[in-house]
Amino acid sequence: MSSLSPQERRALIGEAEKANVSGRATALTAISTLRPWGVALNRAFFFLSPYAPFLHTKLKKLSFIHFARWVIVDSLRGEDFKHTHQFFESNFNGTSSQYIDAFSYVVPRELGATFGVSYGWPGPVPAAPLKSFITRHEYTASHFYCAYPQATTTMILSSLEVKKRLADLRVRARDMDAAEFDEAWNEFLTEVQHHL
Amino acid sequence: MSDRNGQASALNIFTPIRPGEEEALHAFLAALPRGAGSPLARSSPTHFARWVIIDRLPTECIKKPDRLRRTQLLFTSSFDGDKRSYLEDLVDVLTEEIPEIWGRCEGCPAGPAELVDWLLDHSVKSSFFVAAYNQSTVYDVRNALAAREQTLAFALRAQDMDAEQRLHAFREAFP
Numbered sequence: 001m002s003s004l005s006p007q008e009r010r011a012l013i014g015e016a017e018k019a020n021v022s023g024r025a026t027a028l029t030a031i032s033t034l035r036p037w038g039v040a041l042n043r044a045f046f047f048l049s050p051y052a053p054f055l056h057t058k059l060k061k062l063s064f065i066h067f068a069r070w071v072i073v074d075s076l077r078g079e080d081f082k083h084t085h086q087f088f089e090s091n092f093n094g095t096s097s098q099y100i101d102a103f104s105y106v107v108p109r110e111l112g113a114t115f116g117v118s119y120g121w122p123g124p125v126p127a128a129p130l131k132s133f134i135t136r137h138e139y140t141a142s143h144f145y146c147a148y149p150q151a152t153t154t155m156i157l158s159s160l161e162v163k164k165r166l167a168d169l170r171v172r173a174r175d176m177d178a179a180e181f182d183e184a185w186n187e188f189l190t191e192v193q194h195h196l
Numbered sequence: 197m198s199d200r201n202g203q204a205s206a207l208n209i210f211t212p213i214r215p216g217e218e219e220a221l222h223a224f225l226a227a228l229p230r231g232a233g234s235p236l237a238r239s240s241p242t243h244f245a246r247w248v249i250i251d252r253l254p255t256e257c258i259k260k261p262d263r264l265r266r267t268q269l270l271f272t273s274s275f276d277g278d279k280r281s282y283l284e285d286l287v288d289v290l291t292e293e294i295p296e297i298w299g300r301c302e303g304c305p306a307g308p309a310e311l312v313d314w315l316l317d318h319s320v321k322s323s324f325f326v327a328a329y330n331q332s333t334v335y336d337v338r339n340a341l342a343a344r345e346q347t348l349a350f351a352l353r354a355q356d357m358d359a360e361q362r363l364h365a366f367r368e369a370f371p
Contacts, residue, residue, distance in 0.1 A: 005251045006219065022230060027246050029270070033254045033261065046323035050198065059326055067244055067274035068326040069206050076210045077318055078302070081262045085253060087208065087320075089272055091244040114324075119257040137254055139270075141246040142225035145236035147334045151341055156329055159340035162347055170370045178359035185362065189351060196348045 007139055019140050020096075023149025025066065028090040028099065030137040031073075038117020039072070039084045045113050046070060058107050064093040066146075066153050070114055086118060093152040100134055101127050158195035165192055199322045202330025204243070205282065206322045207273045209315050210250070212266035217300040221269065222249050224296045238289035241276035243334055247297065248272075269301055271315075276333040279319070283312045346370075 020027045034042060059065065068090040075081055092099050103111050108124035115121055120136075122129035148156070169188050173181055199206045213221055225247050228234060236245050250268040255261040275282050287294065287308045298304045298311070305314050329337065350369050354362045 006222065007249065007251050019226065025244070027244075029246065029248050029272075031250070031254060033258055043323070046198075049324050063328075065326065066328055067204070067206070069208070069272075069322045070324045071208050071320055072323045073210075073320055076212075076268065076320070078212050079262075079265055082260060083258070083262050085262070087270075089208075089246075091274065119254060136256065139248045139250060141248050142222050143228050143230075143234070143236075144246045145230075145234045145242065145244065147237070147243050148337055148341060149231055151337070153328045155341065155344070156332075156337055159344035160329060160332055160336070163340040163343040166343055166347055166370065173363065173366055173370075176363065178363045181363040181366065182359040185354070185366070192347070196344065196351065 019142065020144060022144050022146040024093050024152055025144075025146040025149055026092055026094065026096060026099070027141050027144045028088070028092070028096055028134070029139045029141060030088045030134055031139070032086050032088070032115060032118035032120070032137050034072070034084045034086050035117050035119060036083075041117055042070075042072060042086065042114065046072070058110055061106055062102055063154055063157075064099070064102070064152065066091040066093075066156075068092075086115075088115075091146065093154075096134070096138075097131060100131050104130050162192050162195045198325050199279070201325045201327040203276060203333065204325075204327040204330045205275055205277065205279060206325045207271070207275065207279055207282070207319060208322060209271045209319045210268045211271075211298060211301040211304070211315075211318050213249070213269050214300055214302050215266070218249060218251065218267045221297070221300045225249075228293075235290055235293050239275075239282075239286050241282055241285065241334060243274045243276070243337070245271070245273040245275070266302065269298070274327065279316065280312065283315055284308075287311050287315075 069088070071087040073085045073087055090099070104124050104127040111124040120133060122133050124130060165188060169184060172184060176184060231237070236242050248270040250264070250270050253262045253264060273282070290297070294311070298315070303314065305311050332340070346369065350366070354365060357365060
């Protein structure tokens with residue numbers, strides 16, 4: 001126990017499970033070290049990713065992610081690194097275990113492309129060694145905040161859609177008679193029912 | 197390099213903690229109220245944010261792993277707008293907490309303007325930033341969630357109304 005860092009001790013006693021959660025939102029914070037030959041590869045991958053719609057489409061399949069980021073860290077003020085490190089953060093719904101399972105089986109190639117050049121990378125599947133890898137590279141948040149902790153990503157996307165259609169109906173309803181509104185209301189409900 | 201996705205921005209700030217202050221800093225952060233009581237709730241453009249104490253770097257499978265000279269305090273945020281305005285607002289709303297948080301880090305300046313510069317100076321750009329609803333501010337999200345709830349409640353209520361009553365009630369509920 002004494003050779004563990006405070007962060008590792010906190011993870012061991014299960015403190016992370018509470019500290020990394022705010023309502024339905026969970027925080028994941030991990031740092032891995034990149035193999036020297038992989039640094040340029042990851043830089044190229046991240047540089048090209050905005051121009052790769054397939055990647056965004058795939059990531060959107062992971063409909064429980066609010067925000068996520070990858071950060072390549074070459075240096076920090078006052079530190080002298082021999083290696084390049086990669087910081088990964090995600091804000092998502094559900095448990096870490098469910099999150100890693102989904103990542104592992106839905107976007108294994110993309111996961112391999114971003115983490116595959118890290119030391120100790122076990123591969124995207126099966127999920128168990130991947131979970132162990134993430135756990136060993138994870139940090140517990142001392143304080144985690146979410147502005148809408150009871151909302152899932154799906155709820156938010158649905159709500160934005162409902163609000164857009166409601167705004168339209170609101171304007172149109174000003175000039176409608178009861179029969180016209182009845183038809184418009186039924187049409188509106190049909191359109192938004194799967195968002196309610 | 198991209199800290200921006202639509203109108204959403206990402207911020208990653210690593211600041212070195214003064215030796216001996218690590219546990220006190222963690223204790224302070226861990227004791228902060230959570231949810232709506234969090235001091236970060238005073239920052240209206242903040243969607244998600246966290247403080248994390250980075251006290252080690254990976255060692256497995258690495259012949260000569262890097263060791264941190266100083267334990268780092270990592271602050272990250274997903275927020276609306278640009279970094280400088282965001283930090284100016286954040287420094288303003290966290291006046292009480294800042295001495296207990298970044299005040300425990302090496303070189304933290306006293307003045308708000310200098311603190312914003314110092315924080316920006318310690319930030320590291322994201323390589324890839326994903327945002328599920330990148331055109332929506334915190335205000336938009338909360339507003340939309342409320343609109344959905346209101347719509348659902350109205351739909352249930354309107355089931356037993358005739359057409360005239362429904363139109364009247366709709367105009368009243370959604371003026």
